[in-house]
Amino acid sequence: MEKQYYQEYYELERKNWWFRVRNQLLMQRVQKLIPSAKPIRILNVGVATGSTSELLSQWGEVTSIEYDKECAEFAQEKTGLPIINGSILELPFADNTFDLVCAFDVIEHIEDDAKGVSELKRVCKSEGWVAVSVPAFMFLWSHHDVINHHFRRYTMSLLKGVFLKDTSGKIAYSSYFNSLLFLSIATFRLASELIPKKWIRKGTGADNHIFAQESWTSKLLFQIFNLEKPWLNSGLTFPFGVSAMLCWKKNK
Numbered sequence: 001m002e003k004q005y006y007q008e009y010y011e012l013e014r015k016n017w018w019f020r021v022r023n024q025l026l027m028q029r030v031q032k033l034i035p036s037a038k039p040i041r042i043l044n045v046g047v048a049t050g051s052t053s054e055l056l057s058q059w060g061e062v063t064s065i066e067y068d069k070e071c072a073e074f075a076q077e078k079t080g081l082p083i084i085n086g087s088i089l090e091l092p093f094a095d096n097t098f099d100l101v102c103a104f105d106v107i108e109h110i111e112d113d114a115k116g117v118s119e120l121k122r123v124c125k126s127e128g129w130v131a132v133s134v135p136a137f138m139f140l141w142s143h144h145d146v147i148n149h150h151f152r153r154y155t156m157s158l159l160k161g162v163f164l165k166d167t168s169g170k171i172a173y174s175s176y177f178n179s180l181l182f183l184s185i186a187t188f189r190l191a192s193e194l195i196p197k198k199w200i201r202k203g204t205g206a207d208n209h210i211f212a213q214e215s216w217t218s219k220l221l222f223q224i225f226n227l228e229k230p231w232l233n234s235g236l237t238f239p240f241g242v243s244a245m246l247c248w249k250k251n252k
Contacts, residue, residue, distance in 0.1 A: 005147070006049065006071040010078055013051035015213045017222035018178070021229070025177055026104055026133060026245065027055050028233050032173075033100065033129045033247060034059050040099035043123060045088050046106030047072075050079040056102065063098070065091070067109075088116040093123045101130045105243075107162070108134050108150045117162050121169065121250065130169075130248040134159060136176055136241055142189045159246055169250040176241030177232060180224050185242050 013019045034040065039060035044053045047064040048071060056062045065084045066072035072085045086092050088103065088110060101124045107113045120130045135145070135153045145153065152158075156174055163171055178185070228238075 006068065006074060009071075010049040010075070011213075013049050017213075017218045017225065019051070021222060021225040022104075022133070022178070022243065023052060023055060024226075025229060025232060026052070026102075026131070028229060029173070029245060029247065030056065030059070030100070030102070030131060033131065041097065041125075042100045042102065043091075043093070043098040045091070045101070045103040045120065046109070047075065047081075047083060050075040050081050050083065052102065052104055053081055053083075054079065056100075060099070063093075088119055091119045091123050095122050096125045096128075097123045099125055099128045101128070102132070103130075104133045105135065107132060108152055108154070109148070111151050113151075114162055114165055118165075121166075121248070124250050126250055126252050128250050129172075130163075130250070131245070132159075132248075133243055133245045136244045140186055140189045140242065142192055144189075154244055156244055156246075159244055163246065163248050167251075169248050171246060172249045173247040174245065175232060175237035176244045177228055177238060178225060178243045179238040179241035180227060181221065182241055 013023075042056050042060055042062045044056055044062055044064050047053050047066050050064060053062045053064040062081075063084070064075075064081055065086045065088075066075065067085070067087050069085045072083045075081065076083045084092065088106060089112065101120045103116070103120055107116050110116045117130075117132075120132075124130050135150065137155065138153045141150075141153060156176065160171055160174065163169075232238075
């Protein structure tokens with residue numbers, strides 16, 4: 001993440017229409033993984049400015065780790081959360097430490113995603129959970145992915161394949177999301193590659209800056225994306241979307 005971007009990211013994670021709905025969808029899914037009201041130990045990997053760690057804290061003790069040292073320091077100062085500077089490729093924790101291990105929009109940032117996923121599994125307790133989200137479909141690749149230092153976007157089969165490289169657990173849930181806006185976003189992404197960046201992109205050039213936070217367009221996008229919450233909560237899954245989520249359960 002570029003230096004300018006993580007300073008803007010704090011506001012984006014808490015106010016931008018996409019982050020607000022995405023975070024609610026992820027927490028809704030996490031709620032279904034928690035067997036009881038008993039506090040659990042949670043590891044949140046790649047926390048950026050800490051919004052998801054704040055949300056996850058309702059279920060127990062959250063340990064947060066962020067690869068970008070300056071971002072980790074910035075987030076710790078802004079949130080008061082203890083944030084460890086470290087890498088998903090070498091997590092500084094013993095085997096079988098956490099009940100829930102999360103990596104929301106993280107593994108697309110690492111070249112060796114299989115190694116990163118193996119580390120998430122390693123520190124997960126027996127019968128614990130690993131929950132991830134990723135951007136979907138390489139044909140949606142755009143300047144947004146470049147500025148965010150992504151290595152890839154995923155199909156569900158590719159994402160599942162990374163988790164099924166061993167038999168230490170099973171995939172218990174998977175779905176695409178941000179599906180209602182898929183056609184609109186795909187059209188914009190493809191068209192934006194033909195238009196000079198300066199005409200449509202502001203700030204760092206990421207998609208999050210295209211519409212102002214309080215614009216009617218952002219409010220409309222929020223309302224449309226938000227319609228997916230009850231559907232996904234009911235158990236419905238989508239066959240396509242701009243993003244994908246997966247929950248993996250470790251064996252006994």
